[in-house]
Amino acid sequence: MALLDVTGITDPAGKRLCSWRSETPSATLCATLEHDYEAVSLLVYRTSGEGWFEIALDGQGKARGWVKSSPRATFRPLAVLFRDRLTYLTPSWDRTLAPKPGGAAAPGAPRPALKQPEPAVRVKSTATVRGKLWLEVDILDGVCGQSDSPKVLSSGWVPAHSQADGRLVVWFYSRGC
Structure with missing residues (x-):
């Protein structure tokens, strides 16, 4: 399990796995790509069922997990x-x-x-x-x-x-x- 929040992804013990933006020079950025001018999206590796997405839990995409999408989220194939x-x-x-x-x-x-x-x-x-x-x-x-x-x-x-x-x-x- 991991927690997605406004700054990144954290493991259950509270260790920051990756951040949306650089909090410190040593911060690991989450696996994202810019899809529009200064607009980034999480990389989605697979989809399953109704609104489930496999995403990277680290910056390299080696550790992955599944997250349920919110109604506000947009998936861009x-x-x-x-x-x-x-x-x-x-x-x-x-x-x-x-x-x-x-x-x-x-x-x-x-x-x-x-x-x-x-x-x-x-x-x-x-x-x-x-x-x-x-x-x-x-x-x-x-x-x-x-x-x-x-x-x-x-x-x-x-x-x-x-x-x-x-x-x-x-x-x-x-x-x-």
Whole structure:
């Protein structure tokens, strides 16, 4: 058990597991991401039943627990978060594109030759295969002021989460360009 309060998450013995914002330089921040300008949400790893969410009880997402949502809470699925956003491929992307959701790149298939470490993408659609979310993306030549209609450099499917480290493969600039 743990207690969620206005400053973070605390274990039953009163030890602070993580904080919403830095209380001290050594404070461990809870596992959150900014989803809009200066608006953050707890990471939700799984949902179950009516309003139950599995969340991280620490900053790394190693200790997890289930919390019942309040009627005021808003759950934002990844597929919805990516609509009309300035999305990009994160460093957790393995630089491959699959021809279909849940698939793998063909052996020896060329990897897109990209100059940007976090290439801009457009999320076109989503699919769930064997319980894992996949995203169909167009890799673009840029999105921030370079052109009203960016050029598509490559297209394919990527898993929402890296198999190597479990981190998000696609994210977005919550504060714009």
